[in-house]
Amino acid sequence: MHRRRRTALLLSAALVAAAPLLTACGGDTHPGAAAVVGGQRITVAQLDERVNEVRAAQRAAVPDEAQYEQAVAKTGSLTRDTLHGMVLDRVLHRAAQDAGVSVSRNEVQQMKAGLEREVGGAKALRTTWLQQYGVAPARLDENLRVQVEAQKLAKSLNTETSQPAFWKALSAASRELHVDLNPRYGAWDVQKSSRTDAATPWVREASATREAA
Template sequence: MHRRRRTALLLTAALTAAAPLLTACGNDAHPGAAAVVGGQRITVSQLENRVDEIREAQQAAVPDEAQYQQAVARTGGLTRDTLHSMVLDRVLERAARDAGVTVTPKEIQRMRSGLEEQAGGAEELESAWLQQYGVPPERIDDNFRLQLQAQKLAQRLGTDTSRPEFWQALSEASKKLDVDLNPRYGTWDDEKSSRVDAKTPWVREVTGAAAAQPVA
């Protein structure tokens, strides 16, 4: 379970630390795109929909509005973290494909069944994955598929997901995909396979009450 939890943390947005949101007033290199990965767009609409899924799941999981607002405040960087996760998912998929790694639906179901048993049921597992990793119920199987890809890729490389050899494979895949983020969300570091906040004069940080709202 420890290895699975560590991998989940690597491959999902870090939702435990609040961070200021970014807004931009410059011209986008790719209008309507939050990122372009391997020539394919992740649209702003797709990103917003993914953020909405998480927010709706968070709201459904708490009994009152005050607790929901506390959850929102704790995850002020959700939009950027979610985009990071969406891009990293595609990088991992490319690295796995290059290494000949595949994951079957049966393997996903086996992983889910085992974790449900450990958690005490399907609802308990869904609650844990939402609270700990920011994964809404409808995305759990996708998350398990990515975790299995990461584990099997590491095994194929003769290492584990914490070792430089694993992250080097992701770095190589990242370079092949030529990741390009909309500047309002920062930049992409191929070497670290990670999103980096932009340091540009036309980006301003939004704090206070505005930090509770997702980036448009």
């Protein structure tokens, strides 16, 4: 898989793993929040809006009901995966700021043009990002900015996005931001800068109920 696609997969898909160290969650402390990152709320409404954008794009891409149901079934954890991405984007941005890394619109457009050549055009790129990474077409440029930022951060650290040095920088940013997830969506592993599923049975059941809704 092309390195840029590996980066997109890395930063857009959920990285679910067992973790020995989890942050405390404060759903009651932050009513209406899916997460709090650096004191800034990601509201449940904002999360639902992102998920609905993906579902609407999936519906438009596969108008056949059976195909749409298959697409939904393949992305059954979309809500949690989307929240993971929203939080990780903020963590990555803090890590990039700490490293003095910035991204220009021209750099994003250059990546976009290169990917369009690679996959066969603008429509094919939108379809690929929707199907493989759960990114709605309207969020494509925003997501590509994240990919550029990740690559530039890795370069500034003289490493790759898959290497420990890169994730150490994200872990430091996670600590700075005091990421706090509503327990219905799991918890945030500071060490791995990743969302994890909660170990408490009632939390898993509540999360599953919301996904099915």
